[in-house]
Amino acid sequence: MAFTFLYLDMLLPLGIAGGMPYIALILVGMWAISRKLIFFNAILGSVFTIAGFFLSPFNTDETVAAFNRGLTVATLWLTVYFSLMNLRLLEEKERSDLLEKANKQIEEESGYVELSRDIALFTNLSRSLGEAIEYSLRKICNFTGWPVGHLFLIGEDNKTLYPAGIWYLENEKKFKNFQEVTKKSRLEPGEGLPGRVMADGKSHFIFDLQSDLNFPRAGKPDQIEVASGLGFPIMIGDRTVGVMEFFSSDHVKPSERLMEVMDSIGVLLGRILERTRAEEAKEKHNIHLRQLYKRLDSIREEESRRMAREVHDNLGQVLTSLKIELSLLENILPEKKPAVDDSIKMMFNLIEKNIEVVRKISRELRPPVLDSLGIVEAINWQGTTFQEKTGVKFFLTDKTSKCNLDIKRSTTIFRIFQECLTNIVRHAEASEVHVDFYEDSESVIMQVRDNGQGINGHEVNSITSLGLLGMKERAEIWGGDFTVFGGSSQGTTVKIKIPKGS
Template structure:
C-alpha cells in the first residue's frame, strides 16, 4: 500500500512535469507503455479460465498450478498492486480445486509435490513482482523528482558529452537562451557561444581530455553567450565532470547575469561620474586660472565617456558669436588635425551648428548621429573622419552662457540622461570659476581705484595737515601776540592810571584783562586738542603710581578738596605726556565742578581682564544722566565759562587721547552723590591697538 500511495501522489503532483521530462530524458522511462487495465484484466481472466480448464482435463500428476504464475506476472503491468494478491490467491484456490476436481492419476506423493510446488511458485512470483513493482515505482518517483528539480531550478543546466554534443537542456536553460530542449539535444554546444570561442571550443575539450588541465572545470567564470535571436548576454558558468561508462559528461551550471552586469557597469559609471564631479569641484575651488579648471573638465569627460575629441568654445563679448578657445583633447592629433583646423578657423553665430544651438537654447544638445542632423555644418568633414555622435553643453554664469564644451564620438551614441545631469553640474561648477575670477578682477579694479583714492586723500590730508600746522602757527603767533599786547597794555593802564580812573573804569580794565587771559587759554587748549593724534606716540613702561603723585603735586588741590590715591596703581605701557594730560584734566574737572564746599577726590584702579581700568571719583553735586554724552564734546560745559573759568575742552581731550590708545572713557554719576570718570588702558599694548594718527 505504501508503494501504491507513492505512485498516486507522484501522478497527482508531478503529472505535468512528467510529460515534459520524458521528452528531455527518454532513457529514464524504464517501463514500456502497458495495455489498458481492462485489457489486462480480461487477459488475466481468460488465461486463468484456460489454465483451470486444462488442469481439469488432465489427470493429477501431469498438470498443476504452475501456469498460474503467468497470470500473476500480468500484475507487473496492472496499475493496482492488489492485483498481485488477488491473482496469487485465485491461482492458489484453483490449484487446490484442481487437486480435487481433476481426473485421478499418478502417485499421491508426486501429485502433492506437484501441487505444493505450484503454490510455492505462485506466491514466490507474487512476492518478487511486488518487490519489483515497489522498486520500480521508487526509482520512477526519484527520477521524477530529479526531473522536476532540474526543470524548475533557477540555474540553467546543460549536459554535454566529450564530443561537445548536448544531452540535456533544462527549462531554465530554455528561458536563458530561447531554444527549446528538443531543438538543442544532440546539437553542439558551440551554438551558444560567440566567436572566437565558437570555433575554438572543440579544441578546448580535446586539450582537456589529453592534458587534464582546465581553467573552468571546478571554477566559475563570467562569459559572453549568444541567444537564439543573436542577442549577446553575460553568463556565469560553472562546470563539473562525471565519468559515465566509457564516456565523460560535462554539466554546465549557468546564471544569466546580464542585468546584474548592467547594474554593476551602471554603478561603476556613476562612481566615475561622481569622481569626475569631485575632481572638477576641487579644480574649481583651487585652480588659479579658468583654463586649468576647463582643462580638468575636458580631460575628465573624455576619459569617462571614451569619446576621442573634446573642445572648448568661448562666447564673444557681443554674446552672439562663438570662437574657438583653442583648448582641445584629441586621442589622435594626426587623425583629427583637419577638424581642429576647420573649427578654429570658423566663427559660429547664434543658432548655427552644434555650439550655436547650445548658445541659443542655453541647454545641452545630444546628437545621436551628425550625418542625420540638419544643422551640422561640419558633417562632411565628420564623415571623412568617422565621427558620429556629438554632444555640447553650456557653461553658465547666472543666466549668461560664457563658454561651450563640445565632444565627438566615433560611434552612434544614444542619449545618456545620467551623463547629461553630470554635465549640467560640471557646467555650473565651471561657471562659478568664471564668476569668481570676474569678481576677483572687479575687486582688483576696485582695490586699485581705492588705493588711488587713498593716495589722493592722503595727499589731501598731508596738505591739510600742513595747512593746519600753518594755521596753528598763525593762531599761536599772530593771534596770541595781540592778546599779549592787550594784556600788557591793560596791566599798564591799571598800574599807571588807576588813580585817574574811577571804580567803574578800574572794574572794566579787570574784566578786559580776564577776557584776554581766558582767550589766550582757549587758544592754547584748541592747539593742544588739535595736536592730539598728529604727533608721534612714544610707548614706554610707566610707573602709574609715581606719575599720579606728580600730577597731584602739580595741580595743587585746595585743602578743602584733597586728591588721594585709594589703592596701588600698576605699571602700564603708555605715552607719558598723554597719561599726565588725562589725569590732570580729570582731577581738575573733579575739583572745579565739585559744587560743594568740601569733598574728596579719589583715584582708583580695577583689574578689568584684558584692560586696566582707572577712575577719578568725587562726592560732589553729580551730573544728570542726560548730560553724560554732552560733556565729552568740545566747548561743552554745564556751567557758564565765566563761573568756572574753564574752556569746555578738557574732557574732549581726554576722550580723544583714550580712544587713540585703544581704550574707552565714560562717566557714572548720581545727582548730589558725586561722579566717577572711568577710562581703560589695554594690557597687551602694541602697535596693532593703535589707530593711525589723526589729522
C-alpha cells in the first residue's frame, strides 16, 4: 500500500495531498490495535514522503514542496498521537468493562453466599421445621424476585407428594387461585414440576408453564398468574423428602449458578428436616417416658396409701383386740402368781410397743397429716420428726398466704422433701436444715437449704445421681422446675417450683 502511494506521488503533482494517503497506513495500525504497526507505518509514511520530495518530478518550487511535505509529516505524526490516544482510551474502556463484569460476578456470587449463609444460620437456630422453611422461602423469593414459593412434602408411603401448606406469597390476592389449586394437588413421581424433581432427585425448570404438557396446575393464564417455575429437591442423604417450588409472573430463566445454589440449600434443609424429625421423635419418647413415670409414681403412692391403711386397720385392730382379750384374761384369772402377773405386764408392754410401731409404719408410709392438714403441716411434722431422730435442727418459714395445693401436687412436694432429708443425713454432715415456702401468682416454691459440706457440679449432673433425677422427674410431671446448687462453704440448696394448677 505504501509503495502504491509513493508511485501515485511520482505520477501526480499532489503537494500536501501526496503524503495524506499514508494516514490510512496509521489507521490500519490502529484498526489492528497494534502500537508497533502504527509506529512502523508512520515511519514508513514519513520516509516515503521525504523520498517523494527527492524523487517526484513535480517538485518545481522546492521551498513550497519542502514546506508541504514537512506539513504532511507533521500531520502523519499528529495522527499517530491521536491514534495512540484513541488506543489508550479503547484499552481503558476494555479494562473498566472487564472490571465491571468482574465486580458484577463478585456481587452475584456474594449474594449467593449471603443467601446460603443466612439460610444456614437461621435454619440451624430455628426450633421448628415450619419456621425454617418459611424463612428459606421468603429469603429465596426476595433474592430472586420470584413472587411465589411453596413446599411439597413426600408422604409416608414414599410415593405421593402433598402440599405442606407453607408458602411465601408476595401478593396473596393475586395468587389465590394458584394457591387453591395447589392445596388440592396430590402428585405422583414424574407428575408436574414437583413430581419430576421427586422422580430423579434433581432440580427442574419449566420456562412456560402454560404450554407445558406436564403441569397439571396450569389453567387459563389469568387463573394461576404464574409463568415460569423452578423446583429443587430437599434431600436426606440420597433420598428426596420434599420439593421446594418457586414461580415467577414473567417468563424468566434462572442461571446455572442459581440452580447449583438451590441444590445446596436443598441438602441443608434436608439436614434440618432430619434433625427436627429426630427431635420430634425424641420429644414424643420423652412425653411417653414422663407419662410412664407419672403413672408409676401414682401407683407407688396408691400402694403406700393402701399398705398404710392395711397396716393401721388390720394389724392395729388385731393388736387392740389382743390387748382387750389380755385384760379380760387378767380379770378372770382367780389367783395370780407374781410370775403370771409379770408376764401379763410384759405382754401388755409388748402389745403397746407394737401398736406404736404399727402407727409409725403407717404414718411413714403415708402421713395422715398430709391428707388432713396440707403440705406445710406435713413438712413441719416430717422436719420435726427428722430433728428428733437425727439431731439436725429444722427451721420452717412459710410465706404462702394459704398454700392449698391439691393432694397430688402436695404429695410430690412431700416426697421430694423426704428425699432431701435422706440426702442430708447421708451426705451433707449438716447441723441445720432450713425450709422456705413461698409462692407467686402461678406456682408454689419450696427451698430446702442445709449448712453441710455442699454439692458439686459433677454430682448434680452425674447420670448416676438417680435420687436427684427422680426429684427432677417428679417436679416435671407437673411442668415444674427443679434446681440444686451449692458449694463447700454454702451447703446445698434444693429448689422446686410447682405450678398451682387449676
